[in-house]
Amino acid sequence: MAELKIDGRMKVKTLKANFKSNFGSTLRVYKSVTCKGAFADDDATLASLRAEGAKGGELTVGGNKTVGKFEEEFAATWGIGVQVANADDSKLADNKATLVAAGK
Numbered sequence: 001m002a003e004l005k006i007d008g009r010m011k012v013k014t015l016k017a018n019f020k021s022n023f024g025s026t027l028r029v030y031k032s033v034t035c036k037g038a039f040a041d042d043d044a045t046l047a048s049l050r051a052e053g054a055k056g057g058e059l060t061v062g063g064n065k066t067v068g069k070f071e072e073e074f075a076a077t078w079g080i081g082v083q084v085a086n087a088d089d090s091k092l093a094d095n096k097a098t099l100v101a102a103g104k
Contacts (some may be wrong), residue, residue: 002063002100008047008056008078012040023063024103026089027082035081051079067102068095 002022006015012029019027029040033051040049050056059077061070067084074082084093084102093102 004061005058006046006061006074007058008045008050010046011042012044012046012049013042015046016042020087020103023099024087025093025099026085026087028085028089030081030083033075033079033081035083040080046078046080049078049080054079061099063100064098066095067093067097067099070099071095 004018004022010018016027016029019025028035029049030036031038031040031049047056054077056078059073061073065073071082071084074080084099085091086093087103
């Protein structure tokens with residue numbers, strides 16, 4: 001079973017690469033929790049992007065977690081918006097699909 005450990009010291013580019021290799025889907029990381037506006041800088045750490053009041057910390061994600069649940073947990077942990085897209089990044093994944101299924 002695919003599993004990914006994420007912490008605040010991780011850079012955005014590392015997170016996206018690890019996400020792709022573990023689940024096969026593409027991760028879009030934004031500067032804001034609303035997923036509107038600019039994408040986060042690839043060289044920024046999650047801690048540096050963390051919204052005021054967000055707890056930060058560590059998040060372990062399994063491939064059987066749904067896309068919607070992962071996006072909610074990520075936003076709650078760091079106050080950063082993310083969206084899961086299909087493998088070639090051409091469309092967003094269904095929120096009810098698992099992370100592994102979204103990459104197929």
